[in-house]
Amino acid sequence: MHSLLLPIVSLLPALAAISITRPLWKVRELTNANILRLGLLVMLGGMTFCLIGIFNNTSFWTGIASLALLTVNPVVFKAYERRLNTARCPQCRTCHLQARRINGHFYRVHCPHCGFCDEWRR
Structure with missing residues (x-):
């Protein structure tokens, strides 16, 4: 048990x-x-x-x-x-972040709320 x-x-x-x-x-x-x-x-x-x-x-x-x-x-x-x-924007701290996979290990994240754009490595 x-x-x-x-x-x-x-x-x-x-x-x-x-x-x-x-x-x-x-x-x-x-x-x-x-x-x-x-x-x-x-x-x-x-x-x-x-x-x-x-x-x-x-x-x-x-x-x-x-x-x-x-x-x-x-x-x-x-x-x-x-x-x-990949979901929460580090700049405006809202959950509006949109992530798109560029290739196997990289994401491009973009926040339509504040315009934040960055690449993030998995």
Whole structure:
């Protein structure tokens, strides 16, 4: 039963960080970097809390599996960071940014609200 909860519990730090910082996109006083820092703090705190359970666990393989599943959190949070940087304008801080993929790793972002234009690398 304990090993069945591992995939669910392992994604909780990233999902908690995303769910806490997603409403902050509407706050114009916060920059994208501040939102990401807050999300990283929440995610790292959640991962630390999950690691406490690993050290209290008696099964070696359950601890190894939970450590392996915790490595998924930075990948999930990186996708969230990409979404934030291609949706929210860093200049006027509204969610009007339009992103177009130039090639595999580059995006051209344009804000029709304030005229901001930039290239962003994934």
